[in-house]
Amino acid sequence: MSFPAILAAASKTATGFDAHVPEDWLQGRTAYGGLSAALALESARTIADGLPPMRSAQVSFVGPLSGDVSVSSRILRQGRNATWVSSEVQSEGKVGLAATFVFMGPMESELHLNDAGAPDDTIAVDDAVIIPSDKGPGFISNFDLRHSLPRADERQPQMNRWARVRDRSGLDPMVELVLIADAMPPGVMPLFDSWRPISSMTWLINLLTPAPVTTDGWWQLRARGTYAEKGCSSQDMSVWNAAGEPIAAGMQSIAIFG
Template structure:
């Protein structure tokens, strides 16, 4: 699988200035009629960090996928409040006069810990990615086939417990900092509700919120263990927990998502 252009090139049009921005070569990042959620979230995040380069490390975000995102975007961002330790920043993507994505980013400096404990170890550790078999080869949306390597990380296939777990990494990571890589990776798997659907149909992410558990995330050879797990599904929606671990089993990202379940 060879990307049409490097992942870093996706971000080239973004400058420190707000306003109209044209993105080319997005075909391999599309998911249906909209840009893949991780890519649009990364654009919104990069718009913030290039406008405000002195922000402390990212700690968390709330992102709403409001409408389809295309190549012609208006990028907006503003510092809502910057205190001694914490800065909160809003960014938006507008397309064709409509807000397509709105995000709230939380940045914070390191402080001496008062509460201190590690995240729980991953249940049913699948083994190292070097030992895993390929998954989703020739399947899934074009953005996965063009930009990601996916490996199996659970025995289950098909219907059953509403959990999807895979090893994943970007095929092209050069020029991308680790936090940007995680934002691009965080929404890569289909929702866990996929395994509980009574009939096939589309699913669509509505929002995504996450906390970063490490301000300097790192892993081995780009591999991250990704998991989506439906906590509750009914009335056409699923509440999902999204998590990422590094190749040594350390949890790096903890998130939640609301997904629309159609069909």
């Protein structure tokens, strides 16, 4: 069941909507984090008319979410330039995700800084090696994935991939981006000698443009581990479009069991 189909089947409520998370969107015993965050954003962006684009999100993965879920949102503050909206996703009456979104329109500025271009050795999408969708967590089947960098000579705490949502029909561009931006294993995964359980705890994502666009749905994702001690890993995350333009930057905290 695609994400657009999940939204189409959702039932509106006074503060959001009720939806169902099918098994092919699960990551272990909980919903894939990008799906839960995208549900929260879909609710937040429709809470008021005329909201500007979403520019930043702070997401906490509080507990497991699966099956029937309830998504609700409320405005925290609406100023002249920015609006803060809080969203929750609940399952069986318990909060599984809590998020705060900031919606803000463009403003005039004399400051121009952009040094976040895509890696120089990026492999073109058409030449990139396809990653099979029948391996890994079940939610992977909803994406097309390819390796975007040459294989490194030594193991590094970094992973780069091309990614595309297979069915993105009718999706708001910001919702599509949030849906796909978390579709990476932890950056420290290449350092593992064997598989071990992991769990995302928090995620901060900043949109670097009010209008994310790319070619044929392809985005390049990077997860780069910067720290891992005592079962906690911190990583930087980046998203570029097919032209190599920076689209989003983020940070995530991940629990590593073992």
